[in-house]
Amino acid sequence: MSIQQDNEYSTPDWAKHVIWYQVFPERFCNGDPSNDPTAERLGMPEDWEISPWTGDWYEQAPWEKEYSDTFRKSVYKRRYGGDLQGVLDKLDYLEELGIGGIYLNPVFDAVSLHKYDASYYHHVDRFFGPDPEGDAQIMEQEDPSDPSTWQWTSADKMLLKLIEEVHERGMRIILDGVFNHTGTDFWAFRDVLEHQQDSQFKDWYAVQSFEDPSDPESEFLYDSWWGVKSLPALKEEGKTLVAPVKEHIFEITRRWMDPDSDGDPSDGIDGWRLDVPEEIGKEFWKEWNELVTSINPEVFTVGEIWTKKSRKWVTKDLFSSSMNYPFTNAVIEYMVNESVKASEFLKELRNLRRQFPKDARFVLQNLMDSHDTPRLASMIVNSDLEFGEETKPKEGFKVRKPNIEERRVQRLIALLQYTYVGAPMIYYGTEAGMWGADDPDDRKPMVWPEHEYDPEKEHPLDKERPADDNNFDRQLFEWYKKLGAIRNAHLPLRIGEFQELAVDNARNHFCFARILNQKMFCIVAINRSDRTQKVSIPLSNFDIPENNHLENLVTGTRINVKDEQATLTLSPVTGAILSPENR
Known part of the structure; x- marks a missing residue:
């Protein structure tokens, strides 16, 4: 295989030197209990309450049992109260770990715990800031289609404060850009839902049919992300998003990259992680890339591409990098499943490297787990399952804590991850010992050394299991900390x-x-x-x-x-x- 070249490709130099850390904000740290989500916002009964941060993950609260006798249905209605103050409070922890870049899962206002169903792109979630009620009032005062009316909420200002403090520490921060779909609570979709074909925003979405008051059998039907009706898809024409949608996204891009609109992007975010970019035409991304590089020539953009097709997206006019899931798969095959020989593993890594321009190899995000995969520890425990295989708890899936031998495999994988070509990316809590299947079990509350956690003894399938200690793993943390210090001190490893x-x-x-x-x-x-x-x-x-x-x-x-x-x-x-x- 020939080595791919792209003489015009370039990436910011700083991105070659960072260790990334992925934060799922709702589950990272509750820094301000006074701003916790409410039952009203979730549409839940009054007896709903915030879940205990240190509780047994599979144990259902009384309100959950009333909502559903199945853990997997009630868990999505849980909230733990993680917020941006919590991220601010833990910057010392991240710095000690050797982290140079933070990737935040979506922070924009949304009803869900994951925030991939935005209500607004131009505001941070009201429950991530100090004044949820005041922020909601500000949102109601604006015309969200008119940027001249936009204000800064307390949650918005909290994000700007986080950006400032991250930069003061010499670190970088990128946000999740979710531009393929919104939530049904998104301001424009709410207008379409209410006014149907009379809505001025009816062309924002790929509507199949509107309700007809004269026809009781008529339905409001629209395209959505993978058929999930809570995630209506934004409309495309000519391999790009329709003009008003595109302009709105351009406006919010400017807002977060240059908050003061003064031509100095130093007070804005350093880049974006782009959700499901393959589901939007490349013409949009080319226009968007031209915009972001004009705002900040040192911007870093990374696409969520799961396959080896990522090479087609890492180019001078698309993205700086991709989430390196092919690397993840190769490591799992060799280190965990032990289904390939060492020489075959090295050959696969060689083939993956050769796909990319030289500089791109140094900035690929080499992750081992994320909010979309099982925890690395649980992949090792369930080594008979291939990467990407269904890993929700089912008959035969082991939900237990890893043993000493399995932790040894995790430590070795981390050593490779920190020394191989590319930028290591750690999913919050992997370094602290967290385990779990894929969504929702990969989104447990972060374990912190200052808390004492209940043993995990319940089972999602109501089966017997030994009680597992679920506290912060100091030895594992120190291992990741050591690897970070080694990488940051030795230029050849970067x-x-x-x-x-x-x-x-x-x-x-x-x-x-x-x-x-x-x-x-x-x-x-x-x-x-x-x-x-x-x-x-x-x-x-x-x-x-x-x-x-x-x-x-x-x-x-x-x-x-x-x-x-x-x-x-x-x-x-x-x-x-x-x-x-x-x-």
Whole structure:
């Protein structure tokens, strides 16, 4: 396979040096209990209440049992009160972890817990800020179709404060852009729902038929995202969104990228993660890309592309990067399912790298889990399931906490994730020990060291299970923290070229280098086997220090180099990161 080139492709240099952290705001931290969501907003009875942050995830509250005797139906009506104050409160934690970039799942005003069903794009969710009632009043005073009437709510100002504090720490922040669909509570859709064909916004949506007052059998039908009627699809023409929708999205793009509208984007967000971009024509994204780069030439844009087609979207006129799910799949196949050999794994990584322009490889978001997948820990526990396979709790699915051996696999995966080409992205809580199947179990409240959590002993299928301790995993956190410090301190791990050095299928280990030049490099050795192994690493192409030593950055010990070769002993399911001392 030939190496793909795109001489005009470019990406902001800063994006090559960050470790990303994905925050699901409603479940990250409740920094301000006074702004918690209300039963009225959710359309729930008065006995509805905020769920306890430290409770057993599968245990249903009395109101839940009245709503439904099935956990999976009532759980979506839960709220835990996570907000932007909570994100602000935990910036020290993220900085300690070595994080350089924050990706926020949708923060715009919406009824749901996930916020992919926007009510407004130009306002932050009212319950993410300090004054939900006041914010609602401001929204009612505006004409949402006229940007000249837009004001700044308390929640909007809280986001601007978060942006400022993130930037003061030398970190970056990107928002989730959901431009394929809105919620049924979206201001324009509400008008269409009320006025039908007489609505001035009727052309914003792909309406199939309107209600006819003279025909009682008539229905209001419209296209929606994957047939989910709570997510009506915005209308397209000519491979782009219709003009009024496009202009509205352009306006909110300007609002969050340059809040002061003064031509200085330093007080705005640093980029966008784009939800389901393949479901909107490329002509829209080309126009949108032209806009965002004109506002901020250093903007970073990343598409949610799950397949190897992502190469077609990472170009000079579309996106800077993509969420690297093909990487995730390859790692799961080798490290978790153990369905491929080490050489086959390296070949797959090689093929994935070669698809992209050189600079793009350094900014691909290398994630292992997200709000759309099972937690990494639960993928390891359920290693018989392939990545992308249905993983909601069902007969045979293990909802338990990982054991020591399974945590060892997670630690090794993290070592690879932090040393491979691309930008590691950690889903909130993975570093703290969280586990769970896919939605909704991948969206549990974050475990924090200052809280004591109830043991997880209930089962979604009402089966017997051992009680699992569900508290913050300090040892695992320290491991991710160490890996972050190593990556941030060693330039080759961020922008060094990748070179395979050795692979042994029979003994199931391999090693590779990240190289800037003969003197500046890091070498990574991976032992995936369940046996202690001696690993020999050829070093003839490297300038070894005069003392003939390399430092193992993981253990802080020296590794001798003899006859242009380093030999080290690796315990089962462990790895090493070697570097010339004092370089």
